[in-house]
Amino acid sequence: MKRELRLASRGSMLLAVWLVAGWSVALSAQSDNTAVNKRDRDPQSVTAGAQSNARADLDTTRRIRRALVADKSLSTYAHNIKVITSNGTVTLKGPVRTADEKKAVESIAAGVAGSTNVVNQLSVAPPKKSS
Numbered sequence: 001m002k003r004e005l006r007l008a009s010r011g012s013m014l015l016a017v018w019l020v021a022g023w024s025v026a027l028s029a030q031s032d033n034t035a036v037n038k039r040d041r042d043p044q045s046v047t048a049g050a051q052s053n054a055r056a057d058l059d060t061t062r063r064i065r066r067a068l069v070a071d072k073s074l075s076t077y078a079h080n081i082k083v084i085t086s087n088g089t090v091t092l093k094g095p096v097r098t099a100d101e102k103k104a105v106e107s108i109a110a111g112v113a114g115s116t117n118v119v120n121q122l123s124v125a126p127p128k129k130s131s
Contacts, residue, residue, distance in 0.1 A: 046091040057085040063112045090118050095125035
């Protein structure tokens with residue numbers, strides 16, 4: 001049985017073709033992060049490197065992360081967002097699946113840090129394409 005994986009790049013799209021015994025399956029993924037990369041290069045943008053090492057900030061980040069992971073109603077996307085705390089202000093960054101999930105994540109963070117201390121920069125990821 002011959003097995004082969006072929007990868008090809010076409011512009012900003014990565015194509016993967018898996019050949020097994022004459023069958024082929026093509027997978028593609030759009031990889032254009034230009035807007036996000038441009039936003040994160042802004043000197044005013046909060047990135048993971050801005051996480052404070054102050055005990056209170058680390059504790060706040062830890063408590064929010066634990067609450068997010070414990071909430072099994074949230075998607076893997078929501079479980080993996082960036083939680084950055086600096087001087088008591090929590091910034092949430094990354095994709096989530098739905099607008100409702102975005103609100104739920106912000107609510108969890110506000111429950112730990114207080115609603116006036118949360119900056120929500122979450123984005124809603126495009127829906128999964130069904131084959």
